[in-house]
Amino acid sequence: MKQKTIAFELRSSRLLVGAAALAAVFGVTAGVQSAQAQKTVTVVLSEEPEGLDGCNSNRSTVGRVAKQNIVETLTEIDPKDGSITPRLATSWSKINDTTWRFELRKGVKFHDGASLNAETASKAIARTMDSKLDCETRTKSFGDLKLSTKAVGSHTLEISANKPVPILPTRMGVVSLSSPNTSMDKLVLNPIGTGPYVFDKWTPGQEIVLKRFDGYWGKKPVVEGARYIWRSESTVRAAMVKVGEADIAPNIAVQDATDPSMDFSYPNSETTRLRIDVTRPPLNDKRVRLALEYAFDRDALRGSILSKDIEHATQIVVPSINGHNPAIKVRKYDPAEAQKLIAEAKAAGVPVDTEIEIIGRTNIYPNGTEAMEAMMAMFQAAGLKMKLRMMEVGSWLKYLSKPYDENRAPILLQAQHDNNNGDAVFSIFNKYACGGLQSSICDKNLDAMVAKAGTLSGDERRKTWQEVNRVINEDLVADVWMYHMVGYSRVGNRINFTPSISTNSELHLEDMTFK
Amino acid sequence: MAHFLGRRALHSGIALIGLILAVFFLVRLTGDPTALYLPIDASLQTRIEFAKKHGFDRPATEQFLVFLKDVSEGDLGYSLRKQRPAMELVLEAYPTTLALAGVAMTLSIVLAVIVGALAAYRPGGVFDRVGSMASLAGASAPDFWVAITGILVFAVTLRWLPTSGTGDLPYWILPIVVLMLRPFGLMVQVVRASMLGALSSAYVKTARAKGVGETAVIFVHALRNASLSVVTVAGDLTVGLINGAVIVETVFGWPGVGKLMIDSVIQRDFPTVQAAVMVTATAIFLLNILIDLLYVALDPRIRHQ
16 A cells, blocks of 8 residues: 555656646747737737727727828827817818818828818718717817818818807817718728728727828838737736837836836826815805815825826916916915915805815726825815715716706815817816806806807917916816826837827827837 | 426526516616716717617616517617627627636646645645645635736746737736636635545545555545535636636736626626626526536436436
């Protein structure tokens, strides 16, 4: 028996040693091959796009693949200063308050061979504006603004709106043009545009592949093709670029941006704030609202739970957007002033002991929950009674948009707004006008200024928006301002590419070169 | 046998219908998905039009009647988010989940049987102690942490394996190892406990007295009797995996049904949730029937009953 046991154990040991050796050999020989061919780039996104239709290219998940790569716009917004530059339109002029004339670029072909001209451009714009399709460009950027088009020459197009649009060229920077052969009845998964890259294939759950378009009207890009893959975890995306499995991870978390040679921070056009419900006591008292501003130690969050590269915000638009007012000052952290204001309000009969709810949204931005917890503690220290409720996006949306619950408590809503469309008009009305879907204030004077700004152009327009932003901050105190946020991208050592404010929603392959 | 299978199929069918009913109404309790489909800045009018167009404004009972009519015509719904038929999405994702679950469970069972049996062969010995410790660690280690650490060590630092993605053998190693840890750890404990009882039983002593080799005593005589409990636990663990290995699918970018289902729930993509539940529930019912058949094969007493 003893001998049999020993023999069995020996056989077992040999088996285990053999298995271990096999595993070791396998581990050593299973070298990882880089997935990248010489002249193509691999981009690792945080999620798979829901679709790729050009009329949804304002959605960041779609835009990073399609916008200005596959489908192009008539005009383009310069991320540096918000100015408008030509793309498929070479020039434009105002005919009257509601109509603009665009001269289209000649010699431009769609990927399916159709020509870009006034007729095909008209059809593409009509498709985007058609309510039969759930196009995000229409639902997000146009609202009740209706466009109609008229070809007045082979490459001359007039676009009219149902109300004055002094910045129609800016608005056309969000309308991507798809081939006239694209279905007019349903969204497509294989977009056909005029861009420097052709949609090649989409393997659901795995990858999207683009190839360079040899018939492109513009300069031939260096990058011959692109492969888009997606990983939910920021750590994995960062690791993929680090080991050379991918060339760019346009969006990684701050805690993964640990390699200065590869990681770039960029202003991502997002502005964070707590929207104050000014209709509910004690928040209907300006002293209490000011107290919230003074009680918030903005420097405490920067560089600790939020990125060190974020900037203090004083208004809803970032500095590169037309209408940003640089003269508005950040309120300094002053807990004594906050306590004094609350005491004054209390003495005047304001019910400052009423519990105020902070409604937060989970995953709204990295460490968003921790930021709310910290702010709640600061407000409590100032003497206010606070309660924090973090919600998933579906529940949070009920608090964001009208109609609001009539029986709601006084609320501070954690919010983040993105505007890289060049002008404050895309932000202000919805957030601050009496008729704005997400507005918590209603001020007739402000409404008049907003309406006026919408009809102006040039310097007058800029100054009027700046005044609107001043009124919101200084006179109405409608928000607890937090930060203009930054994003982080990791760019591999093989390519030259500098992320910018537009990286949040677009990723131009034509701007990339190889080292 | 046919009677048994027919009865199980009937029970499963009734349970499946009940489940679909429950899922249909429960997911709609989470609210109107309009707000999640449209951009945050969409106007109220746009929202109303969208809800009307896609029937989200109708009462749940009315939506259910439409659903029944569509199902009777073989249409299980269309994913507005993915712009594709919901069942197509699920059936595309499910093979990935099945492959992960199949490989992970097969390897877990084989390794757990070997390690558990050897540990029970000499209780308290070095192998037993090391095996028990390793299995307990495996059963308790958080998947997410192991997955990320595995990537940082084996892909980023050592560069032996790819970080993530699907492909040939190297792409399988990290996901499978992560997925195996818990089933392996639990099953080693179960095998060891069952084998301890079996190895001290009279029939094993008889087998040894008759001169049967130790390998045969352990892996033929004792293991067969100990395997009923292993099948039970392995069945439960497999059910968990074919429901979707969410962590592994998410971290390693494997497009399986677990991640699809979680994303669909968060985005209120009702047709995809319904199709995914229908497919996974069917798979689980089939698996349970398979486990029943295995019981019958392993234990003649069940057959006689």
